[in-house]
Amino acid sequence: MILILAEHDGTKLKKTTLEMISAARGLNPEITIALFGKDAGNVAEEAAKYVGQVLVVEDPNLEPYDARVYSQALQQITEQAEASVVLVAGTRAGRELAPRLAVRLDAPYLEDAVKLEGIEGGLRIAHYAFLARVTETLEAQAAVIVATVKPNTQPAAAPNSSDGEIFEAELELTASSIKVLGRTQEKTARVALTEANVVVTGGRGMGSPENFKLVEDLADVLGAGVGATRAAVDAGWRPYAEQVGQTGKTVQPNAYICAGVSGAVQHLSGMGKSKYIVAINKDPEAPIFKVADYGIIGDLNVILPALTAAAKRLKD
Amino acid sequence: MKILCLIRQVPDAEARVKAQNGRVDLEGATLALDGMDEYGVEQALRINTDGANTVAVALGGARFEDAIRRALAMGLERAIHVESTEYLDVVTQANILAKIVNDEQPDIVFCGGQHADTDSQALGAALAEALGWNQITWTTALGIKNSSVEATHDVDDGKEQLELQLPAVITTQQGLNEPRYPTLPNIMKAKKKEIRKASLSDYGITGGKVRVVNQEIQAKQRLNKLIDGKDPAAAAEELIKLLHNEAKVI
Numbered sequence A: 001m002i003l004i005l006a007e008h009d010g011t012k013l014k015k016t017t018l019e020m021i022s023a024a025r026g027l028n029p030e031i032t033i034a035l036f037g038k039d040a041g042n043v044a045e046e047a048a049k050y051v052g053q054v055l056v057v058e059d060p061n062l063e064p065y066d067a068r069v070y071s072q073a074l075q076q077i078t079e080q081a082e083a084s085v086v087l088v089a090g091t092r093a094g095r096e097l098a099p100r101l102a103v104r105l106d107a108p109y110l111e112d113a114v115k116l117e118g119i120e121g122g123l124r125i126a127h128y129a130f131l132a133r134v135t136e137t138l139e140a141q142a143a144v145i146v147a148t149v150k151p152n153t154q155p156a157a158a159p160n161s162s163d164g165e166i167f168e169a170e171l172e173l174t175a176s177s178i179k180v181l182g183r184t185q186e187k188t189a190r191v192a193l194t195e196a197n198v199v200v201t202g203g204r205g206m207g208s209p210e211n212f213k214l215v216e217d218l219a220d221v222l223g224a225g226v227g228a229t230r231a232a233v234d235a236g237w238r239p240y241a242e243q244v245g246q247t248g249k250t251v252q253p254n255a256y257i258c259a260g261v262s263g264a265v266q267h268l269s270g271m272g273k274s275k276y277i278v279a280i281n282k283d284p285e286a287p288i289f290k291v292a293d294y295g296i297i298g299d300l301n302v303i304l305p306a307l308t309a310a311a312k313r314l315k316d
Numbered sequence B: 001m002k003i004l005c006l007i008r009q010v011p012d013a014e015a016r017v018k019a020q021n022g023r024v025d026l027e028g029a030t031l032a033l034d035g036m037d038e039y040g041v042e043q044a045l046r047i048n049t050d051g052a053n054t055v056a057v058a059l060g061g062a063r064f065e066d067a068i069r070r071a072l073a074m075g076l077e078r079a080i081h082v083e084s085t086e087y088l089d090v091v092t093q094a095n096i097l098a099k100i101v102n103d104e105q106p107d108i109v110f111c112g113g114q115h116a117d118t119d120s121q122a123l124g125a126a127l128a129e130a131l132g133w134n135q136i137t138w139t140t141a142l143g144i145k146n147s148s149v150e151a152t153h154d155v156d157d158g159k160e161q162l163e164l165q166l167p168a169v170i171t172t173q174q175g176l177n178e179p180r181y182p183t184l185p186n187i188m189k190a191k192k193k194e195i196r197k198a199s200l201s202d203y204g205i206t207g208g209k210v211r212v213v214n215q216e217i218q219a220k221q222r223l224n225k226l227i228d229g230k231d232p233a234a235a236a237e238e239l240i241k242l243l244h245n246e247a248k249v250i
Helices: A015-025 A040-048 A067-081 A092-105 A212-222 A230-234 A265-271 A287-291 A300-315 B035-047 B064-074 B090-104 B123-131 B184-190 B232-246
Strands: A002-005 A031-036 A053-057 A085-089 A109-113 A115-119 A122-129 A134-141 A145-149 A165-168 A179-185 A198-202 A225-228 A255-259 A276-281 A294-297 B003-007 B009-011 B018-020 B023-025 B031-033 B054-060 B078-083 B108-112 B134-145 B148-155 B158-165 B168-172 B195-199 B211-216 B225-228
Touching: A002 A015, A002 A067, A015 A031, A015 A085, A015 A145, A031 A040, A031 A067, A040 A053, A040 A165, A053 A067, A067 A085, A067 A092, A067 B123, A067 B134, A085 A092, A092 A109, A092 A145, A092 B090, A092 B123, A092 B134, A092 B148, A109 A122, A109 B090, A122 A145, A198 A212, A212 A225, A212 A255, A212 A300, A255 A300, A276 A287, A276 A300, A276 B232, A287 A294, A294 B232, A300 B232, B003 B035, B003 B064, B003 B090, B003 B123, B009 B064, B023 B211, B031 B035, B031 B064, B035 B054, B035 B064, B035 B108, B035 B168, B054 B064, B054 B090, B064 B078, B064 B184, B064 B195, B078 B090, B090 B123, B108 B123, B123 B134, B123 B168, B134 B158, B148 B168, B225 B232
Parallel strands: A002 A031, A002 A085, A031 A053, A053 A165, A085 A145, A109 A145, A198 A225, A198 A255, A255 A276, A276 A294, A294 B225, B003 B054, B003 B108, B054 B078, B078 B195, B108 B168, B134 B168
Antiparallel strands: A115 A122, A122 A134, A134 B211, A179 B158, B009 B031, B018 B023, B134 B148, B148 B158
16 A cells, blocks of 8 residues: 655645655555645545545644654554555655654655656665766665655646545644744745746846846746746845755756856756756856757847747737 | 764766766766765854864765865864765664764754755754654754754745754755865864774664665757847747747747
8 A cells, every 4th residue: 555645735735746646556556645734634535536545634733844743643654554655745844754754664765756666575766866967766675665756757646536535543643842933935926836837047147136027027928937046046136935956946847948047067956857948148158058958149138028029929 | 062964975066977887987076075064064163163072974985084084174073984885775874873873972963955966855854863853954044042953944835943952953055154165274184183984884784775776867868959149039039939839838
């Protein structure tokens, strides 16, 4: 049986969960979804459309999120349900709680899988290594294996024809000893960066925060998400939520359009798997052109508005 | 306060990584102290400014000694090097490191937020669990008051401020501080600092839980069609047409 720790926002399942479901279906038809949190019950019926069993845990110790308590809860469910594989989303939160779970279960941990495949008594995955320059295949054989699934690498699952069963689980959890003093949520009215088919990104070469208007204008015409490099975020020009790269988000859109981005390895590790890469840079020697499918060598201050105008004509 | 810094020696971000016969070949690649770990070393030296009670801990091959010397030259007091060239999964690493932590009894363990060789973010959290400690991942600001720590760290949809009691494992990243360059006198001094060597068998470890089956470079062939932007309107028109008609992505 495959156990999936769902990501949800209290009203619906997140895309990462639907991606984990399709990865799980390729391994074993017997799937259980675990839903944690005070609003977990709200998503149970939706989850039951996809899998045979849904376990709801609304224990107050699960709010606010603490990796330590989450891994404790997931361990209890894994052992009770005798799951052979536990899948967790390869998000920041998932990648801090999954290794904790693996230590608790003394199980192998396979991290950030882009491909999953069952083998005799175990699991084989592919993931990226060496700042995403290398694709590495790993395997483990054990009674239970913990894996995280990289977002945006699996198709979203479709619902089943019949609904699964919903159960409530009572667990014995230790309260969190971490005090959350504050949270700054960075929201955008545009399509979420990791879910966008097209992403338009600006780098240090944008020159100023005001100039990002040019990036936003093009993104709005294309219905795209807006991204930024670490340099632009560190300069305080853009919110962290828009950061693409090693310490930000990993995106894999159909088209990744970037302006004023030099192409540092740390940035490439977050967008290098995009289907098409498009670069606008005034320096013909910029490393970004080496990985670009299309590029314009020129001043982004005039190229970006020209692209926005051309895209507008196309859409009209 | 006693501080342990976990460090790794990894290919430099700009290094050319090759793969041969299903294995990465680091021959000729520039190797360096992992940049993410370096922030932890720097932070340790900002807390214990004289370097006293700061220990570098490395788990890896003989080549890791360069990274260890670098950390000592930055100012850490001494080092422990568990020598192993074997691929060790993160749970096995955490079990070994937990034994060292239990011997050393530090208040804080620093660890890089993501390692530039395995691309793994797991070690800090795995070690924290093996110790029964809390962790703070992706830390960008840190303040210590007596035995409690207040930190700002990155989460999936923004930032979070936390307060917790030490001991804790704290994972570090860019933004936390600006790591120092070792001075020449400190590089000389570092040559005399203690590096205690240990082996996997000292910790009762015979092997890991995960096998590497294959490593390969899968560089996507890119079209590299570059347009001269001297006539911005014409260049833009051409690019939009290519994206629409050829790539079919807009």
